[in-house]
Amino acid sequence: MRTTLGAEFAAALHRHRDRTAVESGARSWTFGEIDRWSRAVAAQLRAHGVAPGDAVALHLQNGVEFVVVDVAVALLGAVKVPVNPLLPADTARYIVAATRARVVVADPALGVEIPxxxxxxxxxxxxxxxxxxxxxxxxxxxxxxIYFTGGTTGRPKGVVHTQASAVAVQYAQLLEAEIVQDDRLLLTTPLAHAAGLFAQSALIRGATSVIEPGFDADGVLAALRDRGITWTFLVPTMLYRLLDALDGPEEFGLRTVVYGAAPITPGRLARALEVFGPVFVQLYGQTECPNWGTRLAKDDHDPARPDRLDSCGRASIMADVAVVGDGSAFVPAGETGEVCLRSPYVLEGYLDDPAATADKFLPDGWIRTGDVGFLDDGGYLHLRDRRADMVISGGMNVYCSEVENVLAEHPAVAQVAVIGVPHDDWGEAVHAVVVGSLDVDELLSWSRGRLAAYARPKSAELVAELPVTPFGKVDKKALRAPHWAGRDRAIG
Structure with missing residues (x-):
């Protein structure tokens, strides 16, 4: 069995050399062309002093060049450091400095000067x-x-993965994401994030990556109609935009839609199933255990099974999932605690941070996720919140996702995020930030019969859109900031 990414890529590029590997813009490249180009870039990197084990940063927008440099780094035995082009300039420079990158491959169109x-x-x-x-x-x-965490609670942390873990996650992904050789993968999210792992899977399997510079609902629908797309990756917000952009009934050739970051609301799922069919697979993981901690399979996406849709699935084929209580002891099904994962593709450690590494790991290879949830009797994982996101109001734990799920049932609510805001008596009060067409007092009144008194929003605000991080998740740090300005702590 091959145990390095370079060996996997080399074998696949030779095996599939006459097949189309990448389409980007109006051009396409075969596996053989990607092979020749990546070897030339690898030689160029070596001429710049890159040796096995050296870090190479990729500060690139979506395009074939990202794939080529990715392969070149792997062929050299160097260390890939993807820098999301959506990150602020200071954060991009911090990542390059923290990893002591030997070389940065950069797109000048991003307008970031990197030393x-x-x-x-x-x-x-x-x-x-x-x-x-x-x-x-x-x-x-x-x-x-070395991947970097989202950094929504401070400086991002560098997450180190070995060759063995990088290969193992690909084996899990090929199975769980159901990527097959004749698939045509539409990739619109940043290749510096999860989409880059899917592009690697396509190379290893011999499938074709159709790479777009970003997500555009009309453009994605056009690609689904005209370019033979069979597989794509979305976050739920993107799916909602696709549904909203449709004018009427259509037929598409999608076989698989992988999504993450949040569950699909039941009403939207019912519509999505009508349009696209039973094609949805939900993933749950984190940078420290990429993508496949758990998986909600296609046949679990049943509007008649809300208990399943409330979950993010069962342990992935190459992972274990457990829940621990306050004393780090495993707790039984139905009991809430911190979610822990174990797999061959967990991180080696945090870059230059032994204390954070020690805190991350439990005995026997388990890692803490920082997420709060429980396992039901069927082994399905139900997330309730990130520990740092949970609102504690008057000593009561309020799981923001539960409140969000209830508020999202209101027909005039398009999107909602729940945060904690300061309160003189309770420490924190529940606050809803809503995208929709309704009066906030109406929403607060509507919630009274649907949520416990301590969990009901005490205030709400209407906004045109919710801010998101460069990784496509709602940026709750940005939502909290104006409410907690001038205070030493951002929790009550």
Missing amino acids: GPVILLDDLADPTGPPLTPSAPVGPGARAA
Whole structure:
């Protein structure tokens, strides 16, 4: 069995050399062309001093070049550091500095000046350049990638993954995301985030990645109609925009839609099933255990089974899931606690942070997720909140996701996020931030018969849209900021 990404890519690029690997813009590239180009870029990186184990940062927008550099780094046995192009400039520079990147491959169109050796996109070696001369291969325990957490509660942390974990997550992903050789994957979210792992899967399987610079509802619908797309990755907000953009009944050739970041609301799911069919797979993971901690399968997406739709599925094929209480002891089904995961693709550790690494791990390879939830009798994981997100009002725990699910049932609510705001008596009070067409007093009154008194929003505000992080999740830090300004703590 191959135990490094470089070996996986090399074998796949040769095996599928005459098939189409990538489509981007109006062009396409075969696996053989990606092979030649990536080896030329690998030689270019080596000429800039990159050796096995050195970090190479990719500050690139979506495009074929990202895939080429990704493969080149793996062929060298170097360490990939993807820098999300949506991140602020200071955060991008922080990531490059923290990883001590030997070289940064950067797109000047992003307008971010990064110190150190930089290969600009326009100067990237073309496929006619000299190919990489093979060197001694790295082992499965060598570093393969350093990913960074979202950073919504402070500086992002570097999450180190080895070659063995990078390969293991691909094996899990090929099975759980149901990627097959004749699939055409539409990738619209940043390749520097989860979509980059799906592009790797497509290469390894021999499928085709259709890469778009970003998400646009009309553009995605056009691609689904005209480009033979069979597989895509979305966050629920994107799915809602697709449904809203449809003018009438249509037929699409989608076989699989993988989504994450949040569950699909039952009403929207019923409509999505009518339009796209039984194609939905929900993933749950985190940067420290990428993508496949749990999986909600296609046949679980049944509007008649709200208990299943409330969950994020059961343990992935190569993962274990458990819930621990305050004393780090496992708790039985139905009891709420911190969700923990174990798999061959958990992080090696946090970059230059042994204290955070020690705090992350429990005995026997388990890691803490920081998420609060419970397992039901069928082994389905039900998330209730992130620990840092939970509102404690008058000593009572309020799980924001539960309140959000109830408020989302109001027909005039398009989106809602619940946060804690300061309160002199209770420490925190529940506050709803709503996208919709209704009066906030009406919503507060409507919630009275549907939520416990301590969990009901005490205030609400209407906004045009909810802010999101560069990773597509609602940015609750940004929502809380104006309410907690001038205070030492952002919780009550």
